[in-house]
Amino acid sequence: MHERRDIDEYSKREQLDHYLEDSTGEYLTTNQGVRVNHTDDSLKAGERGPTLMEDFHFREKLTHFDHEVIPERVVHARGSGAHGYFQVYQPMADYTMAAFLQDPTMKTPTFVRFSQVVGFRGSADTVRDVRGFATKFYTTDGNYDLVGNDIPIFFIQDAIKFPDIVHSIKPEPHNEMPQASAAHDTFWDFVVCSPETTAMILWLLSDRGIHRSYRMMQGFGVNTFRFINAQGKARFVKFHWKPMQGMAQLVWDEAQKLAGKDPDYLRRDLWTAIETGHYPEWELGVQMIEEEDEFHFDFDVLDPTKIWPEEDVPVMPVGKMVLNRNPENFFAETEQVAFHPGNLVPGIDVSNDPLLQGRLFSYLDTQLIRLGGPNFHEIPINRPLAPIHNNQRDGYHRTQINHGKVSYSPNSVNDNYPRPAPREEHGYVHYQEKVEGRKVRARSESFKDFYSQATLFWNSMTPPEKEHIIKAFHFEVGKVNDTSIKQRVVEQFHRVHGELGRGIAMGLGLPMPEGDGGTGVTKSSAALSFTAFPAQDIKTRMIAILAAEGVNQQELAQVFDALHAAGATPQIVSMHGGMLHSMGGEEINVEKTFVTTGSIMFDAVYVPGGPQSIEKLKMSGDALHFLNEAFKHCKPIAASGEGVELVMATEVTGVDLAQSGMHDQVVADKGVITVRKADDLGPFIEQFTMAIKQHRHWEREMKEQVPA
Numbered sequence: 001m002h003e004r005r006d007i008d009e010y011s012k013r014e015q016l017d018h019y020l021e022d023s024t025g026e027y028l029t030t031n032q033g034v035r036v037n038h039t040d041d042s043l044k045a046g047e048r049g050p051t052l053m054e055d056f057h058f059r060e061k062l063t064h065f066d067h068e069v070i071p072e073r074v075v076h077a078r079g080s081g082a083h084g085y086f087q088v089y090q091p092m093a094d095y096t097m098a099a100f101l102q103d104p105t106m107k108t109p110t111f112v113r114f115s116q117v118v119g120f121r122g123s124a125d126t127v128r129d130v131r132g133f134a135t136k137f138y139t140t141d142g143n144y145d146l147v148g149n150d151i152p153i154f155f156i157q158d159a160i161k162f163p164d165i166v167h168s169i170k171p172e173p174h175n176e177m178p179q180a181s182a183a184h185d186t187f188w189d190f191v192v193c194s195p196e197t198t199a200m201i202l203w204l205l206s207d208r209g210i211h212r213s214y215r216m217m218q219g220f221g222v223n224t225f226r227f228i229n230a231q232g233k234a235r236f237v238k239f240h241w242k243p244m245q246g247m248a249q250l251v252w253d254e255a256q257k258l259a260g261k262d263p264d265y266l267r268r269d270l271w272t273a274i275e276t277g278h279y280p281e282w283e284l285g286v287q288m289i290e291e292e293d294e295f296h297f298d299f300d301v302l303d304p305t306k307i308w309p310e311e312d313v314p315v316m317p318v319g320k321m322v323l324n325r326n327p328e329n330f331f332a333e334t335e336q337v338a339f340h341p342g343n344l345v346p347g348i349d350v351s352n353d354p355l356l357q358g359r360l361f362s363y364l365d366t367q368l369i370r371l372g373g374p375n376f377h378e379i380p381i382n383r384p385l386a387p388i389h390n391n392q393r394d395g396y397h398r399t400q401i402n403h404g405k406v407s408y409s410p411n412s413v414n415d416n417y418p419r420p421a422p423r424e425e426h427g428y429v430h431y432q433e434k435v436e437g438r439k440v441r442a443r444s445e446s447f448k449d450f451y452s453q454a455t456l457f458w459n460s461m462t463p464p465e466k467e468h469i470i471k472a473f474h475f476e477v478g479k480v481n482d483t484s485i486k487q488r489v490v491e492q493f494h495r496v497h498g499e500l501g502r503g504i505a506m507g508l509g510l511p512m513p514e515g516d517g518g519t520g521v522t523k524s525s526a527a528l529s530f531t532a533f534p535a536q537d538i539k540t541r542m543i544a545i546l547a548a549e550g551v552n553q554q555e556l557a558q559v560f561d562a563l564h565a566a567g568a569t570p571q572i573v574s575m576h577g578g579m580l581h582s583m584g585g586e587e588i589n590v591e592k593t594f595v596t597t598g599s600i601m602f603d604a605v606y607v608p609g610g611p612q613s614i615e616k617l618k619m620s621g622d623a624l625h626f627l628n629e630a631f632k633h634c635k636p637i638a639a640s641g642e643g644v645e646l647v648m649a650t651e652v653t654g655v656d657l658a659q660s661g662m663h664d665q666v667v668a669d670k671g672v673i674t675v676r677k678a679d680d681l682g683p684f685i686e687q688f689t690m691a692i693k694q695h696r697h698w699e700r701e702m703k704e705q706v707p708a
Contacts, residue, residue, distance in 0.1 A: 046437020159358020
């Protein structure tokens with residue numbers, strides 16, 4: 001007889017304790033138990049040289065990170081995609097051999113995936129985050145991937161730190177909280193322990209962290225690449241996407257509410273714009289630095305935590321991309337698309353940027369597990385339009401049916417086909433850069449200025465943008481539990497600018513930092529502020545029209561038709577669905593109700609007149625809240641006729657509401673447009689349109705006192 005063993009002899013906790021790792025007091029090791037003496041820099045051929053494949057610690061660390069999440073992406077899990085095309089403006093042969101950058105009549109197909117970096121697939125669109133902007137060009141020379149973000153720099157300088165930054169910002173592992181948020185201890189602990197993150201934090205906590213739309217955000221290649229022309233001449237380049245729709249942002253309160261009301265807000269916006277024929281457009285530009293000028297700047301051209309200020313290195317417009325088709329199937333296309341910065345074409349090559357060097361390994365590696373093996377390139381969304389001929393065979397999910405018996409090179413059985421292509425036949429030839437140096441784990445001294453460009457960014461912000469950054473710190477760092485971390489955040493950003501450090505300390509209730517603070521940098525760059533990218537029109541802007549039974553049809557129709565003709569999307573919002581009847585008896589279709597929508601889903605609000613309609617809306621707390629909230633979020637508000645009385649019934653203050661009798665004078669004050677009486681609403685509509693183009697009206701002094 002076997003000895004009976006009670007089922008509770010060993011508790012589950014005791015079983016788990018056997019595997020519990022406590023690293024306190026221990027040395028860092030590899031997964032083979034080998035102690036590591038340095039984990040902040042990959043092994044390079046010289047301080048500014050390329051990362052070496054023999055760096056087993058780097059490869060093990062990145063490999064494990066690449067395979068940590070099943071089945072979604074480790075980062076950029078939440079995304080949205082669209083098809084389109086790219087056209088170059090003029091031949092770029094002087095700078096690059098890339099075929100898709102030569103013929104202005106040729107449309108190169110593209111697929112773009114926009115994404116959030118941190119959250120899981122089920123997270124909300126409007127959380128504060130870095131956003132991905134990855135573009136696949138299906139060129140005649142094969143696929144080229146420009147894998148970028150909406151911010152031109154990154155948190156870290158060396159890819160070996162990528163698992164660390166992502167682990168720190170992801171939900172804390174002991175309780176899997178918080179989701180899609182940097183507002184917790186481990187992230188801010190990493191920030192204060194890694195001052196190279198300083199500039200990126202300011203970008204993230206600025207208005208660029210909460211974009212109004214994917215269609216209204218910039219994109220950047222982030223890393224430094226090379227253009228190479230047919231003569232072998234190379235230049236360092238950085239890539240820029242400029243939205244032709246202008247740039248627009250959310251306010252933080254609005255972003256949080258949208259995450260609850262419509263977590264698919266950005267995805268829905270992109271899809272709807274394309275479905276309705278308002279195709280988003282971006283202009284591609286490049287910054288170029290001659291190789292002989294590599295060391296002529298006060299930043300290192302290989303440092304991914306630094307921008308190349310446009311005042312020093314202008315952006316050359318190259319071409320335009322249009323997104324004009326939504327995917328047929330989200331999973332098959334948007335979810336299965338695989339990008340890799342090493343998917344290059346002749347005429348474009350990499351640099352020794354140490355973040356890029358690591359990405360060249362990591363992206364390919366992570367696709368192997370996420371998409372089930374080495375044949376993910378055969379998934380339709382990933383297949384190039386250029387033909388594929390090589391000796392690769394078999395593996396998981398192989399769909400290519402290879403003809404013949406030859407699968408090796410060289411061969412004589414098939415006359416050595418497929419054979420290598422010479423350079424003149426578009427065979428890819430790597431740039432022959434001279435590399436020399438000792439194998440070291442180190443970074444160049446030129447990488448170690450962590451604060452000057454952070455100050456440049458701060459100097460470039462308008463007063464409202466600075467206020468938003470400080471308030472973002474109050475929210476993010478205010479959720480940190482460890483007071484010592486919060487104090488170190490104050491000290492770190494006091495080094496950037498005294499006003500910033502003191503503003504953070506005040507909101508957190510911490511001691512004021514000592515000294516004046518700052519770096520002494522006084523330069524600014526106009527290209528860094530949202531004000532550098534104004535909208536040229538009001539196309540695709542969402543306009544709420546508040547109405548009830550007895551609305552003035554004449555006023556409503558004039559404004560509705562004018563907004564629609566300008567490309568905006570006006571929608572009637574009321575207390576109930578179905579039909580309204582105007583004061584003249586006309587039927588008006590209600591598109592949204594106060595239950596199904598909110599001011600946060602619109603760019604502006606209009607209230608037409610009609611005594612009966614206005615009296616009903618005055619009795620609706622939802623209608624009053626709608627206007628109060630829009631005012632607090634600095635959105636344009638317009639009212640005509642008796643509609644002015646509804647605005648007067650709200651908490652909207654500090655603006656001229658045109659109360660002095662019946663007149664046809666249009667009054668525009670801080671984005672609030674009113675007219676009491678007008679047979680022709682043309683001037684009123686013109687003022688309203690101008691206010692919508694401006695998007696936000698930050699000059700409203702009393703907005704913080706409005707309950708919303």
